[in-house]
Amino acid sequence: NAGVTQTPKFQVLKTGQSMTLQCAQDMNHNSMYWYRQDPGMGLRLIYYSASEGTTDKGEVPNGYNVSRLNKREFSLRLESAAPSQTSVYFCASSELEGYYGYTFGSGTRLTVV
Amino acid sequence: KQEVTQIPAALSVPEGENLVLNCSFTDSAIYNLQWFRQDPGKGLTSLLLIQSSQREQTSGRLNASLDKSSGRSTLYIAASQPGDSATYLCAVSGAGNNRKLIWGLGTSLAVNP
Numbered sequence A: 001n002a003g004v005t006q007t008p009k010f011q012v013l014k015t016g017q018s019m020t021l022q023c024a025q026d027m028n029h030n031s032m033y034w035y036r037q038d039p040g041m042g043l044r045l046i047y048y049s050a051s052e053g054t055t056d057k058g059e060v061p062n063g064y065n066v067s068r069l070n071k072r073e074f075s076l077r078l079e080s081a082a083p084s085q086t087s088v089y090f091c092a093s094s095e096l097e098g099y100y101g102y103t104f105g106s107g108t109r110l111t112v113v
Numbered sequence B: 001k002q003e004v005t006q007i008p009a010a011l012s013v014p015e016g017e018n019l020v021l022n023c024s025f026t027d028s029a030i031y032n033l034q035w036f037r038q039d040p041g042k043g044l045t046s047l048l049l050i051q052s053s054q055r056e057q058t059s060g061r062l063n064a065s066l067d068k069s070s071g072r073s074t075l076y077i078a079a080s081q082p083g084d085s086a087t088y089l090c091a092v093s094g095a096g097n098n099r100k101l102i103w104g105l106g107t108s109l110a111v112n113p
Helices: none
Strands: A004-007 A010-013 A019-025 A031-038 A042-049 A064-068 A074-078 A087-094 A102-104 A108-112 B004-007 B010-014 B019-025 B030-038 B044-051 B056-059 B062-067 B072-077 B086-094 B101-103 B107-112
Touching: A004 A087, A019 A031, A019 A087, A019 A108, A031 A064, A031 A074, A042 A064, A042 A074, A042 B086, A042 B101, A074 A087, A102 B044, B004 B086, B010 B019, B019 B030, B019 B086, B019 B107, B030 B062, B030 B072, B044 B056, B044 B062, B044 B072, B072 B086
Parallel strands: A010 A108, B010 B107
Antiparallel strands: A004 A019, A019 A074, A031 A042, A031 A087, A064 A074, A087 A102, A087 A108, B004 B019, B019 B072, B030 B044, B030 B086, B056 B062, B062 B072, B086 B101, B086 B107
């Protein structure tokens, strides 16, 4: 099925550890996004990539880095995980800046202890 | 600054009822509005997308309307079923150069058999 694939689905990290969340889409979309979802705060944009080769900060970029590896793949890296980064992370993609809407992955549930 | 509010935060109805979920936004200069469904512990599934020039969209038992001038959208669910139980999220995409999604906190719906 066409869509957005995220790996892993679950992860537990110790404070200070690093990890990379992977995201791939097979819809040939230009734009890709990383969101985090926290109770009572809704979804917040971490980083986005409007097109291959470009990345920009969103609302809450501190503590994260991203790489747009190619048109299909957009990864999110936590260099030194903190308990405040415990969250559910969603990757999304869109075409024409969202004119046709956004497609989301199934999420990564990350716990930092 | 665009703000999106969803009322009510939670709703419990008996099976078979028709119901309306509300989404309001403060800036009428939007690109489009999208309704999503989120099941517990799962990702986001797109339900309906309404462009700024449209008044409504329909898919099966779902109907979404948009009134830009009053800053409101409604999601109408006809003949509700237990399988409709989920959180429903509204997201607005800004006009002009700012096409990022602004999210409501969602309405948690429980349809009781």
